[in-house]
Amino acid sequence: MSLTDDPDLQPILFDLFLSMYLVTVLGNLLIILAVSSDSHLHTPMYFFLSILSFVDICFISTTAPKMIVDIQTQSGVISYVGCLTRMSLYAIFVCMDDMILTVMAYD
Incomplete structure (x- = not known):
């Protein structure tokens, strides 16, 4: 399942998601x-x-690169193991994010 089937919108979506991903990664690397x-x-x-x-x-990095590749290749196929891995990593990082924010609130 893709975001859009319109071929005119796919380069715009690719550029949008790629730029958001790069800004997020570079911004966080600058903070570190x-x-x-x-x-x-x-x-x-x-x-x-x-x-x-x-x-x-x-x-x-658990979701955006796959979405960017899928937009570029116009393929939405993901294996069961790949889906399970992404969902597990997503859940782990959400829990870590919440835990760190909780610790920072009491610091």
């Missing part, structure tokens, strides 16, 4: 780099912020 390079930011709050950024990179 800033926290690790500045010694003033070596506090527990910024440590958890860098972990949260890493989890966000993992979280977005």
Whole structure:
């Protein structure tokens, strides 16, 4: 099942999702780099912020690349094992995200 069958919209969707994925990954990598390079930011709050950024990179990387490839190849096929793996990783990263945000709220 695809987002649209209109061939005119597929390059727009590809560009949109690819740019959102790249901005998310690069933004989170910049946060990790800033926290690790500045010694003033070596506090527990910024440590958890860098972990949260890493989890966000993992979280977005479980779904977005497959969707981008599917839009480009116009294929929506996924194996049972691939689907199970993606859903399991998605659930793990959502739980980790919630756990880190909870810890940061009490910090």
